[in-house]
Amino acid sequence: SAVISQKPSRDICQRGTSLTIQCQVDSQVTMMFWYRQQPGQSLTLIATANQGSEATYESGFVIDKFPISRPNLTFSTLTVSNMSPEDSSIYLCSVDGDRGTEAFFGQGTRLTVV
Amino acid sequence: SQKIEQNSEALNIQEGKTATLTCNYTNYSPAYLQWYRQDPGRGPVFLLLIRENEKEKRKERLKVTFDTTLKQSLFHITASQPADSATYLCALNPMDSNYQLIWGAGTKLIIKP
Numbered sequence: 001s002a003v004i005s006q007k008p009s010r011d012i013c014q015r016g017t018s019l020t021i022q023c024q025v026d027s028q029v030t031m032m033f034w035y036r037q038q039p040g041q042s043l044t045l046i047a048t049a050n051q052g053s054e055a056t057y058e059s060g061f062v063i064d065k066f067p068i069s070r071p072n073l074t075f076s077t078l079t080v081s082n083m084s085p086e087d088s089s090i091y092l093c094s095v096d097g098d099r100g101t102e103a104f105f106g107q108g109t110r111l112t113v114v
Numbered sequence: 115s116q117k118i119e120q121n122s123e124a125l126n127i128q129e130g131k132t133a134t135l136t137c138n139y140t141n142y143s144p145a146y147l148q149w150y151r152q153d154p155g156r157g158p159v160f161l162l163l164i165r166e167n168e169k170e171k172r173k174e175r176l177k178v179t180f181d182t183t184l185k186q187s188l189f190h191i192t193a194s195q196p197a198d199s200a201t202y203l204c205a206l207n208p209m210d211s212n213y214q215l216i217w218g219a220g221t222k223l224i225i226k227p
Contacts, residue, residue: 009155040122042217043158043203092157101146101207103215105157 002027002095006106013083013113020079021109023093028073033094034066037108043092049076083113117141120204120218127194127225135189135221137204142216144206147180147187152201152220161202162189166209194225 003026013019023032034046046066047055055068069077080087091109096102119138127133137147146165150158164171164180164187171178177190191198203220 004157006157040219042118042219043205043215044217045214094157097160101163102148102160103150103158103205104160108155108157110155 001097002029002104004093004095004104004106006093006109008109009107010110011112013111015084015113017083018079018081019083019111020077021091021093023076023078023106025074025095029095030073031096032070032076033103034068034076034078035092035094037090037092046078046091080111083111085113087111088113118204118206118216118218120202120221122219122221124222124224127223129194129196129225129227131194133191133194133198133223133225135202135204135223137187137189137218139185139206142185142206143209144182145209146207147178148205148207148215149176149178149187149189150203150205152203158203191223196225196227199223199225 005024007022011019032049035043036046037043045058046061047057047068049055049068049070051070051073065081067079093106094103117140144166146163148163149161151161152158162171162173162176162178164178166182175192179188201220201222204218205215
């Protein structure tokens with residue numbers, strides 16, 4: 001199993017500003033995943049972050065809006081840039097378990113943009 | 115189109131009864147199907163995984179079934195307790211994807227004492 005610390009747990013931000021979310025894992029992992037979860041909706045994968053290479057973004061998400069860093073095998077950040085109220089959501093980081101199947105999550109960041 | 119469906123309405127169950135949640139999918143060939151629990155303000159927590167060649171998996175009071183003909187998984191909690199109240203998410207690993215999980219929106223379960 002993996003223990004993931006994510007922060008901040010929540011924030012209220014002004015539109016037009018940026019927020020960086022941090023994710024720390026207690027073990028080295030190859031891939032880290034960033035999700036968005038809007039109320040009543042399923043988790044949507046934003047991007048996959050590999051150490052030493054650029055993140056791979058899913059359709060509908062771009063690097064300019066959601067820049068990701070992955071400086072080492074235990075840490076990643078997701079920045080939500082130039083925020084608008086539509087960015088209000090829960091953002092989650094995740095890693096795969098040892099068996100490469102089940103996922104482990106941080107506690108999430110509840111972002112409200114006003 | 116490809117999609118996963120879970121009942122969006124909350125499920126209210128009396129304590130001690132069995133709660134059954136449904137996950138239906140279309141246009142996928144899952145290698146695995148997984149169930150997670152999510153409490154308010156927390157990330158999802160893995161509960162059970164069932165493979166496409168398995169019919170049933172159990173863990174304590176939890177049971178998952180997987181019917182690839184019906185394209186459906188059922189998640190059962192027996193002897194339900196108020197502490198089981200949470201949102202339960204299903205997710206599947208498509209056979210043509212080596213890592214990406216596809217998620218349902220979840221069903222909120224409320225166990226009444």
